[in-house]
Amino acid sequence: MQGKVMFVDLTAGTSRIEEDEDLFRNFLGGTAAATELLARHGRPDLDPLAPEAPVIFAIGPFSALYPVATKTVALFRSPLTGELGESHAGGRLAASLREAGIDALVVSGASEKPVYLHIDGLDVSIRSARTFWGQSSPATERILREAVGSSGRKLSIVRIGPAGERLSPIAGATVDSSRHFGRLGLGAVMGSKKLKAIAVSGKEAVPIGDPKAYKNVYDQIYKRVVHSGEMRKYHELGTPANVLALNAIRGLPTRNFTQGIFESAEAVSGEAFLREVNVQHAACAHCPCGCIQIAELREKFAPAHYSTVRVSYDYEPIFAVGTQLSLSSPQDILKVIALIEKQGWDSMSMGNTLAWATEAFLTGVIGESETGGFRFSFGDTEAYLDALRRTAEGESDFFRDLERGTAFCSEKYGGREFAMHYGRVEPAGYLTGENAMMSWITGVRHSHLDDFGYSIDQKLLAGDIPLEEQVRMQVEDAQWRMVLNSLVICLFARGVYDDDIIVEALGAVGLDWPLEKLKQLGAETLRAKYRWKTACGFSVRDVKIPEKMFQVRTSTGLVDRERMSRRLEMFMERALR
Numbered sequence: 411m412q413g414k415v416m417f418v419d420l421t422a423g424t425s426r427i428e429e430d431e432d433l434f435r436n437f438l439g440g441t442a443a444a445t446e447l448l449a450r451h452g453r454p455d456l457d458p459l460a461p462e463a464p465v466i467f468a469i470g471p472f473s474a475l476y477p478v479a480t481k482t483v484a485l486f487r488s489p490l491t492g493e494l495g496e497s498h499a500g501g502r503l504a505a506s507l508r509e510a511g512i513d514a515l516v517v518s519g520a521s522e523k524p525v526y527l528h529i530d531g532l533d534v535s536i537r538s539a540r541t542f543w544g545q546s547s548p549a550t551e552r553i554l555r556e557a558v559g560s561s562g563r564k565l566s567i568v569r570i571g572p573a574g575e576r577l578s579p580i581a582g583a584t585v586d587s588s589r590h591f592g593r594l595g596l597g598a599v600m601g602s603k604k605l606k607a608i609a610v611s612g613k614e615a616v617p618i619g620d621p622k623a624y625k626n627v628y629d630q631i632y633k634r635v636v637h638s639g640e641m642r643k644y645h646e647l648g649t650p651a652n653v654l655a656l657n658a659i660r661g662l663p664t665r666n667f668t669q670g671i672f673e674s675a676e677a678v679s680g681e682a683f684l685r686e687v688n689v690q691h692a693a694c695a696h697c698p699c700g701c702i703q704i705a706e707l708r709e710k711f712a713p714a715h716y717s718t719v720r721v722s723y724d725y726e727p728i729f730a731v732g733t734q735l736s737l738s739s740p741q742d743i744l745k746v747i748a749l750i751e752k753q754g755w756d757s758m759s760m761g762n763t764l765a766w767a768t769e770a771f772l773t774g775v776i777g778e779s780e781t782g783g784f785r786f787s788f789g790d791t792e793a794y795l796d797a798l799r800r801t802a803e804g805e806s807d808f809f810r811d812l813e814r815g816t817a818f819c820s821e822k823y824g825g826r827e828f829a830m831h832y833g834r835v836e837p838a839g840y841l842t843g844e845n846a847m848m849s850w851i852t853g854v855r856h857s858h859l860d861d862f863g864y865s866i867d868q869k870l871l872a873g874d875i876p877l878e879e880q881v882r883m884q885v886e887d888a889q890w891r892m893v894l895n896s897l898v899i900c901l902f903a904r905g906v907y908d909d910d911i912i913v914e915a916l917g918a919v920g921l922d923w924p925l926e927k928l929k930q931l932g933a934e935t936l937r938a939k940y941r942w943k944t945a946c947g948f949s950v951r952d953v954k955i956p957e958k959m960f961q962v963r964t965s966t967g968l969v970d971r972e973r974m975s976r977r978l979e980m981f982m983e984r985a986l987r
Contacts, residue, residue, distance in 0.1 A: 411470075413430045414511055414513050414514075415430055415512075420521045420605060438921075438923070439468060439469060439471050439897065440897060441895040443468050444483050448486075448494075449941075449942065451518070454487070459577060461602075461603065464518040466484065467507070467514065468514040468898075470897045473505065474696055475616060475624075475919060476696075476915055478900045479504070479696065480500040480504055480696055481898045481899065481900055482499055483496065484498070484499070486594075487946065489577070490579040490580060490594050490595045490834055491594065492948075494854060494942050494946065495595060495599070496854065497596055498591070499590055499591045500589040501589035501695070503566040506695075509614050510611065510614065511532055511612060517603070520604060525604060526606050527608045529608065529612075530610075531614065543575065544572060545572075546753070546754075547753075548584075548751065551569060554569070567586060567608070568591070568607060570601055570606060570607070571751075571753045571755075573754040574598055574601035576601070577598045579814055580756050580760060580813060580814070580815045581754050581756070584754060587692075587722070588692065592756040593835070593856075619918075626918070631915070635906055644700075647680035650683055650724060650725050653679045654679045656840070656842070657671055659842070659871060660965050663733060663840070664733045664736070665765065666768065668958075669962065677739060678728055678737070680725075682740055683723060687741065687744060688703055689720070701902060702722055703722065704723075705722075705723055721748045723743070727761070728839075730758045730760070731760075734765040735765060758836055758839075759836045760798075764786075764798075765830070766816045766828065766830065767819065770828075773828075775825040776824070780823065797809070815834065816836050817831045832847070833856050833948070835856035835857075837850050837858075838858035843967070844964075844970070846858065852888075852982065885981055889929065889932040892931070892935040892936050912928065937985070
């Protein structure tokens with residue numbers, strides 16, 4: 411990597427390039443380099459939506475070079491949690507940044523009027539977005555692809571929808587046609603800066619120090635991705651394969667985590683989506699996997715007239731607005747996903763928030779006086795679509811509050827005992843047991859992608875593992891993922907990129923990083939993230955497990971309070987040592 415960091419100040423309307431080879435020499439790239447940049451240029455005492463609060467995008471040494479190295483890392487201070495915000499997205503963005511010659515992009519300041527960035531190579535222009543401020547996320551992409559074009563190779567576009575413009579803390583940013591910086595409120599941060607979109611293109615070739623060694627490693631990785639069993643699941647059904655697998659072990663969250671089995675799981679399975687609505691398997695740039703599932707939603711809007719829209723889907727939206735809301739057909743789930751996509755909300759946060767609202771209404775915590783006569787009911791697709799429209803229109807205080815997330819709503823209206831959030835972040839779709847919950851409590855992103863806790867739970871179904879060993883496995887996996895997220899690869903390929911192939915792949919592009927040095931980077935990056943979170947006022951010991959979770963049977967049984975406390979102490983002692 412060339413060590414080029416682009417800084418854009420939206421308040422001043424200026425940009426500059428700094429060359430910092432030491433940053434990438436010492437921190438490799440991706441999440442490690444972005445964490446260091448956040449420590450240098452961010453301030454834990456700043457409001458997440460303050461103009462000075464930066465957004466940092468970073469790629470890694472494998473970006474645009476090796477198969478499935480497709481992600482871009484975004485770091486910022488989260489308006490949802492008030493502490494570290496981190497989200498990763500695929501698409502073409504990493505390749506476009508690499509071809510532009512940019513290893514990291516730091517955006518700070520705030521424009522007085524709506525703007526978008528056009529980055530073409532190292533040339534930056536800040537252009538007016540007034541004519542499409544207020545447009546949906548899909549419409550914004552169409553407008554910019556026609557207006558901007560590309561003098562380089564292909565254009566990558568990051569943009570927000572109206573939810574981000576309204577500063578919803580559960581608003582994400584969409585990349586290209588179907589990828590997302592979904593979690594923790596990046597959309598609101600961009601909206602606070604009046605930054606509607608970032609369009610990136612470039613035409614630089616990526617230099618290869620040893621072409622023969624590089625080709626040899628590339629071919630090894632490609633064969634593993636395409637021909638081995640490591641990624642077969644993603645070639646076929648993609649992540650929606652999880653629906654039936656989790657349902658079979660009673661780990662599929664249903665109706666606001668009331669149970670782990672959904673009676674209509676077959677009807678909303680990956681197999682059902684493939685059979686009934688799937689029209690395409692797509693892939694991110696430089697990925698031969700094709701895990702992106704695209705469906706076609708056809709709806710009648712007048713006699714003899716139909717509209718057709720393509721909607722991407724995967725397991726998490728199916729769980730969040732399907733099983734959580736008790737919707738039992740692919741078509742109904744796609745309708746809700748499509749509306750969420752237009753507004754630019756994170757589907758997991760919005761789905762969980764709607765599930766809380768439904769349980770709160772059915773248990774009498776809230777009533778028609780709060781909802782203005784609206785009635786929530788599990789399984790009622792049209793009601794949920796109506797609720798989302800009312801939220802988008804800001805019909806009342808209650809509906810405006812819905813896009814502030816589960817924690818805010820439950821604190822204001824009640825129902826905290828069944829409000830599904832951990833440290834204010836709504837969880838992913840795993841009711842597998844205590845290790846999954848540990849991921850949400852201790853994970854630096856509060857994400858199921860921070861470590862493989864849900865996989866450890868599933869291993870326990872085959873036999874007992876001592877508690878100390880479970881914790882050791884989880885911490886070491888969390889540390890290793892810091893390495894994978896610094897390279898930056900898609901975590902779907904974590905089985906492909908084993909220790910040996912990573913070291914060899916780095917060597918082929920001129921980087922001498924032995925395994926022990928990589929492990930040290932992973933451990934230190936995890937500690938650095940905890941330091942930043944702590945400076946923001948966060949403590950894992952303050953994260954409350956929803957009371958409901960002590961009453962619901964998971965795949966591995968009931969959650970034990972005392973055992974969870976022991977897990978937490980052991981995890982943090984090992985992670986911070």
